[in-house]
Amino acid sequence: MATQTPYEVLGVKPDASADDIRKAYRKLAKEFHPDLNPGKPAAEARFKAVTAAHDIVSDPEKRARYDRGEIDESGAERPRYSYRPHAEGAQGWKYQPHGEMDMDDLDDLFAMFGRGGGRGGAGSARGARGAQGAGGGFAMPGPDRHFTLTIDFAEAATGGKKRLALSPEEWLDVTIPPGIEQGQILRLKGKGGPGVGGGPQGAPPGDALIEVLVAPHPFFRRDGDDIHVELPVSLPEAVIGARVSVPTVSGPVTMTIPKGSDTGTRLRLRGKGIHHKRGGHETTGDQYVTLKVMIGAGDDPELAEFLKTWAEKHPTDPRRGMGSAAPSGAAQGTKS
Amino acid sequence: MIGFDELARRFAGLDRVELTRWVENRWLLPDEEGGHWVFREVDIARVELILDIRRECAVDDEAMPLVLSLLDQLYSLRRQLRRLSDALEAQPPEVQAAIRHALPKAGQRGG
Numbered sequence: 451m452a453t454q455t456p457y458e459v460l461g462v463k464p465d466a467s468a469d470d471i472r473k474a475y476r477k478l479a480k481e482f483h484p485d486l487n488p489g490k491p492a493a494e495a496r497f498k499a500v501t502a503a504h505d506i507v508s509d510p511e512k513r514a515r516y517d518r519g520e521i522d523e524s525g526a527e528r529p530r531y532s533y534r535p536h537a538e539g540a541q542g543w544k545y546q547p548h549g550e551m552d553m554d555d556l557d558d559l560f561a562m563f564g565r566g567g568g569r570g571g572a573g574s575a576r577g578a579r580g581a582q583g584a585g586g587g588f589a590m591p592g593p594d595r596h597f598t599l600t601i602d603f604a605e606a607a608t609g610g611k612k613r614l615a616l617s618p619e620e621w622l623d624v625t626i627p628p629g630i631e632q633g634q635i636l637r638l639k640g641k642g643g644p645g646v647g648g649g650p651q652g653a654p655p656g657d658a659l660i661e662v663l664v665a666p667h668p669f670f671r672r673d674g675d676d677i678h679v680e681l682p683v684s685l686p687e688a689v690i691g692a693r694v695s696v697p698t699v700s701g702p703v704t705m706t707i708p709k710g711s712d713t714g715t716r717l718r719l720r721g722k723g724i725h726h727k728r729g730g731h732e733t734t735g736d737q738y739v740t741l742k743v744m745i746g747a748g749d750d751p752e753l754a755e756f757l758k759t760w761a762e763k764h765p766t767d768p769r770r771g772m773g774s775a776a777p778s779g780a781a782q783g784t785k786s
Numbered sequence: 787m788i789g790f791d792e793l794a795r796r797f798a799g800l801d802r803v804e805l806t807r808w809v810e811n812r813w814l815l816p817d818e819e820g821g822h823w824v825f826r827e828v829d830i831a832r833v834e835l836i837l838d839i840r841r842e843c844a845v846d847d848e849a850m851p852l853v854l855s856l857l858d859q860l861y862s863l864r865r866q867l868r869r870l871s872d873a874l875e876a877q878p879p880e881v882q883a884a885i886r887h888a889l890p891k892a893g894q895r896g897g
Binding site for chain 2: 455457458464514516517518519532533534536537538539541542543544545546547646
């Protein structure tokens, strides 16, 4: 007969509140107290049991530990059942995904690693011999190997060849397709680890998986197949117009800056973006050039004098649209 | 070997409905005797395992089948490995040497 749980001893439900437990305990303690039941050993035993039960369930921590099966009715630590010895022990087989394997037949083991074929009819001795004999049967493809390769912005845009050193004696030649993007993975078939077994022709080797990282560029920025660049121009170049040299991923080109340009003017160099084949057809992006006017003259009295005269004739407010045009208070700006 | 009632009493904090569901979900596989479930030590240990995983690793009911399935696969592999290693140990030294030789060294394969 199983021992009573402390809840049963106290006559309460396992989810009883602390209050209910206290009430039940007081009632039973009064009923069976040895002083009120002299010469009745049964009552004394009940009293002890009730007190022991109360000890456990009146203490929230002990009660929780009891509820989790960590301590028994007397408050003693229960032996912890470590699952592993049971899982690996005689009873553990029933929780195994395929039940007990018949390891008398090595084919079962080989089958775990992808060896096809049936085991029908092959006696254990024959199965084992077959596996060692011709070197056939047991075959495991080689593992994939993982690498990362960092390339610069232009290489990512135009493609090219890169050599990836695996060790001083071993390297992989990697062809970078044009237009590759950060984080893309190149798979080099058969460049992974060697296969194991598989007879004369051998099990296939694994693949090399190369994650490509693209180093950021100091002034080019990529958006899909388009390239963006901010181009500094001088005040005269912006006002009068000019022909200037602009870097692109495929080398510098000459571009016309129309007269009357300004900071933020965006010009397009058609076809100077990233050129590559995608899904069978070729696509080419553009390069977008955003102008940034640099006055660059510093503290130039001549320019200052000229602008003073010019500004009087051409009042303009570039901050129109930023709210109140008339300043209500003055604050001194400083160069930072 | 204990019955359902005794198991439920042993884990007083575990709802009987919940315990029943574990059996129905096949997280627990009691044997049947005279139309009643009976639980062996491995089953009791498994209740503790499930409680531990749930409490200490915060694995919820949705993730539990996956965790148990992975654990079962792992233990299954360990059993097979143990049997294989027992078999290897029973081989004469020259067979053991040949197998040792045929094993690729750790780190020899893979990048």
